[in-house]
Amino acid sequence: MAITVSDTTYTRNKIHPKKFALWVACGSMLMMFAGLSSAYMVREAAGNWLEFRLPQVFNLSTIIILLSSAALHFSFFQFKRGNERNYKLFLVLALLLGFGFIVTQYQGWLAMVEMGVPLKTNPSGDFIYVISGIHAAHVLGGIGTLIVALIHAFALPFQVTPGRKLRFELTLTFWHFVDFLWIYLFVFLSM
Amino acid sequence: MATTVNPTIKDKDDLLIEDLGYDDHFHEHHDGDKYQSSFITTYIFSQDHKMIAKQFLITGMFWAIIGALMSLVFRLQLGFPDDSLAWLKPVLGKWIQLNAETGMGTLAPEFYYALVTMHGTIIVFFVLTAGLSGTFSNLLIPLQVGARDMASPLLNMLSYWFFFLAGVVMFASLFLSTGPFAGGWTAYPPLSALPQASSGSGAGMTLWVVSLVFFVVSVLLGGVNYITTVLNLRTKGMSMWRLPLTIWAFFITAIIGLLSFPVLVSGLLLIMFDRGLGTSFYLSEIFIGGQALDHVGGSPILYQHLFWFLGHPEVYIIILPAMGIVSEVLSVHARKPIFGYKAMVFSILAIAFLSFIVWAHHMFMSGVNPFISNFFVVFTLIIAVPSAVKVFNWIATLYGGNIRFNSASLFSIGFVSLFISGGLTGIFLGNSALDIQLHDTYFVVAHFHIVMGVAAFFGMFAGIYHWYPKMFGRFMNETLGRIHFWGTIAGSYAIFWPMHYLGMAGVPRRYYRFDTFDSFSHFTDMNQFITIAAIVVFALQVLFVINFFYSIWYGKKMTVKNPWQATTLEWTTPINVGHGNWEGNIPTVQRWAYDYGKDGHDFISQIEPLKEGEQTAH
Ligand code: HEM
Ligand SMILES: [Cu+2]
Numbered sequence: 001m002a003i004t005v006s007d008t009t010y011t012r013n014k015i016h017p018k019k020f021a022l023w024v025a026c027g028s029m030l031m032m033f034a035g036l037s038s039a040y041m042v043r044e045a046a047g048n049w050l051e052f053r054l055p056q057v058f059n060l061s062t063i064i065i066l067l068s069s070a071a072l073h074f075s076f077f078q079f080k081r082g083n084e085r086n087y088k089l090f091l092v093l094a095l096l097l098g099f100g101f102i103v104t105q106y107q108g109w110l111a112m113v114e115m116g117v118p119l120k121t122n123p124s125g126d127f128i129y130v131i132s133g134i135h136a137a138h139v140l141g142g143i144g145t146l147i148v149a150l151i152h153a154f155a156l157p158f159q160v161t162p163g164r165k166l167r168f169e170l171t172l173t174f175w176h177f178v179d180f181l182w183i184y185l186f187v188f189l190s191m
Numbered sequence: 192m193a194t195t196v197n198p199t200i201k202d203k204d205d206l207l208i209e210d211l212g213y214d215d216h217f218h219e220h221h222d223g224d225k226y227q228s229s230f231i232t233t234y235i236f237s238q239d240h241k242m243i244a245k246q247f248l249i250t251g252m253f254w255a256i257i258g259a260l261m262s263l264v265f266r267l268q269l270g271f272p273d274d275s276l277a278w279l280k281p282v283l284g285k286w287i288q289l290n291a292e293t294g295m296g297t298l299a300p301e302f303y304y305a306l307v308t309m310h311g312t313i314i315v316f317f318v319l320t321a322g323l324s325g326t327f328s329n330l331l332i333p334l335q336v337g338a339r340d341m342a343s344p345l346l347n348m349l350s351y352w353f354f355f356l357a358g359v360v361m362f363a364s365l366f367l368s369t370g371p372f373a374g375g376w377t378a379y380p381p382l383s384a385l386p387q388a389s390s391g392s393g394a395g396m397t398l399w400v401v402s403l404v405f406f407v408v409s410v411l412l413g414g415v416n417y418i419t420t421v422l423n424l425r426t427k428g429m430s431m432w433r434l435p436l437t438i439w440a441f442f443i444t445a446i447i448g449l450l451s452f453p454v455l456v457s458g459l460l461l462i463m464f465d466r467g468l469g470t471s472f473y474l475s476e477i478f479i480g481g482q483a484l485d486h487v488g489g490s491p492i493l494y495q496h497l498f499w500f501l502g503h504p505e506v507y508i509i510i511l512p513a514m515g516i517v518s519e520v521l522s523v524h525a526r527k528p529i530f531g532y533k534a535m536v537f538s539i540l541a542i543a544f545l546s547f548i549v550w551a552h553h554m555f556m557s558g559v560n561p562f563i564s565n566f567f568v569v570f571t572l573i574i575a576v577p578s579a580v581k582v583f584n585w586i587a588t589l590y591g592g593n594i595r596f597n598s599a600s601l602f603s604i605g606f607v608s609l610f611i612s613g614g615l616t617g618i619f620l621g622n623s624a625l626d627i628q629l630h631d632t633y634f635v636v637a638h639f640h641i642v643m644g645v646a647a648f649f650g651m652f653a654g655i656y657h658w659y660p661k662m663f664g665r666f667m668n669e670t671l672g673r674i675h676f677w678g679t680i681a682g683s684y685a686i687f688w689p690m691h692y693l694g695m696a697g698v699p700r701r702y703y704r705f706d707t708f709d710s711f712s713h714f715t716d717m718n719q720f721i722t723i724a725a726i727v728v729f730a731l732q733v734l735f736v737i738n739f740f741y742s743i744w745y746g747k748k749m750t751v752k753n754p755w756q757a758t759t760l761e762w763t764t765p766i767n768v769g770h771g772n773w774e775g776n777i778p779t780v781q782r783w784a785y786d787y788g789k790d791g792h793d794f795i796s797q798i799e800p801l802k803e804g805e806q807t808a809h
Pocket of ligand 2: 550
């Protein structure tokens with residue numbers, strides 16, 4: 001691989017530039033959801049707002065994504081420790097749980113339709129479709145990075161190198177971020 | 192190429208860098224050679240920040256010409272509504288309607304709106320955001336903080352190509368048979384949210400949104416890089432308080448962009464849902480052709496909140512880089528340290544913070560609660576304080592300076608003049624009571640064109656004239672530069688000053704013609720005058736463009752590394768900068784960026800160690 005400028009060692013920095021860049025990018029994505037949440041609140045305050053309970057299956061979603069985050073973190077520990085078997089096992093588990101999250105989100109939307117709140121009923125429902133939909137798109141992005149991680153795990157000979165550790169950490173950070181984001185949205189939308 | 196030490200005679204800076212610089216083993220990787228291996232990777236898909244800067248600049252210039260030409264067409268309509276525009280038919284096609292009897296060509300009203308909309312969108316986003324911040328952040332951040340390149344050259348390259356893609360989509364929308372979007376650069380619903388609302392609201396608006404989303408991606412990729420580079424890749428000794436003000440400005444600009452542009456995306460996503468899926472976030476009780484639409488319960492004001500939460504920070508995204516450039520250029524050419532360096536930094540921070548809590552001053556007349564308006568009035572007026580601090584400091588920097596009057600410093604001084612003129616009218620507009628009269632009139636048009644449009648262009652010109660030698664190894668023609676300056680400043684005031692009077696008399700913006708209104712028809716001469724001034728100013732910009740391209744190949748060659756005798760790091764790089772910026776070690780920084788006229792020295796470079804017993808500012 002061609003060596004790029006950012007590979008030169010910058011010894012005076014504690015945090016790797018790429019990790020820092022990811023944090024900044026997460027902050028930016030957070031602002032998008034902050035924008036949507038405040039639109040939600042402004043619109044809610046304006047009245048003509050249909051009140052309804054979030055479908056139960058969103059609770060399940062929440063548990064699944066939490067477990068997925070935990071699995072990925074555990075996989076990362078095992079990776080650092082050099083335990084190849086557990087590292088791969090929990091990586092696969094994290095990915096499967098990620099798919100589980102998307103499936104349960106979809107079931108949640110179906111449940112909303114069944115409850116009588118399909119799209120276009122009232123902005124209160126529409127906001128939930130839009131916000132959870134955009135979040136799901138971010139989760140799909142995370143799933144993409146997990147798939148790449150998985151390919152790395154199974155295609156390359158196992159080795160704990162700084163480069164691979166960094167890549168894992170980046171994946172982990174983003175995955176925790178979409179997890180955190182969902183918790184925030186879940187609490188916000190349930191209130 | 193970059194691995195061998197330059198055989199030419201070393202000057203003092205080289206020796207210092209060799210001595211004090213620190214070795215990051217950059218050139219041992221031989222990536223200099225791998226890096227620019229072909230025409231394509233050097234000039235097209237380049238990852239070198241200096242080349243990406245040039246790409247941003249030239250693309251920005253392309254858009255500036257398109258945007259300016261559009262304004263000429265609608266100015267012709269406003270200044271000479273009864274003259275035939277048939278001669279434009281070959282270019283504009285069906286948008287010029289010919290009268291079969293008289294042969295008189297008139298501009299289609301819906302295309303007038305499209306032109307105004309595209310002019311605003313293009314200048315605000317493509318020219319003054321990408322063309323200004325994209326160009327100079329890319330060029331100067333690595334060079335002035337002492338880095339080999341951006342934190343992620345790949346993302347940096349993608350940032351340019353997303354901008355390019357945004358441009359392609361917007362350009363394509365100009366050729367739609369229904370025309371591009373025509374509901375104003377702010378894209379308020381319902382015109383933007385209902386495809387059937389006007390001819391530009393259909394495919395034109397869809398492409399507008401797609402283009403802007405690509406554009407936001409570009410801004411975010413760039414911004415992540417700028418922030419990371421400034422915080423993580425500064426060379427040894429370059430503490431934050433030693434950064435040139437340019438870098439402070441680009442850094443804070445990137446943060447504002449990262450916090451505000453995603454909110455615009457939220458707003459646009461909801462528009463797309465209203466358009467595509469029939470939701471009612473922004474729409475309520477609308478009748479088209481006597482038919483009630485089934486959209487109920489939405490609020491167009493919601494969009495205005497989301498838009499202006501970006502929109503107001505956006506105007507500072509445009510002006511802060513220009514302010515940074517002006518601070519640096521003024522100091523260099525006045526041969527004096529910038530006055531009140533720390534106050535400059537804190538005023539940038541204050542402006543950035545305040546810019547997030549004033550957005551509703553664009554909505555005083557939209558029916559928002561007047562008590563809430565008061566809150567926004569107060570914060571809006573407070574923004575004038577840090578703005579005034581900056582103006583004071585620029586003037587104090589000039590005061591008693593040994594000023595070199597050249598194109599770069601003249602444009603910087605012009606910037607200060609324009610910023611004062613335009614900032615003062617902001618204080619009128621910031622009063623919600625006065626705004627009842629002034630809102631949506633030519634007074635607002637005058638305000639923001641002077642304070643943002645022309646001023647930011649002046650900052651950009653100052654930067655181009657000043658750093659042109661660093662970009663192309665040659666100088667632009669100085670005589671043409673001065674003609675460009677004097678003509679443009681006189682001409683810009685001639686265009687925009689009269690608009691204040693129009694606005695105070697209540698002439699509304701975005702109207703197709705005024706001669707048919709009794710109350711405004713006596714402004715005919717003034718409108719003609721404005722149009723003629725606009726044509727003259729445009730001609731001068733053509734002169735600039737010629738000067739720019741001519742000088743790339745035939746300009747006076749730069750023979751010394753530091754032609755302006757400046758202190759900052761970019762002038763310690765070789766005349767023709769290769770990839771990685773410095774040939775051997777990275778220079779280390781020993782002092783702040785503004786040691787001009789100190790201890791009997793005209794200037795002392797940032798890499799020069801402190802003398803025994805010497806006091807340093809930072
Ligand atoms: C002293 C500081 C300033 C104050 C108090 C101020 C105040 C205002 C107010 C109240 C409006 C809304 C007028 C209306 O629509 O009725 C306005 C419009 C505008 N201002 Fe300023 N402004 C200031 C500085 C600036 C600066 C520095 C920029 C840009 C660099 C800027 C760019 C704009 C733009 C683009 C608009 C109009 C947008 C539109 O409606 O299309 N302003 N300003
Ligand atoms: Cu504003």
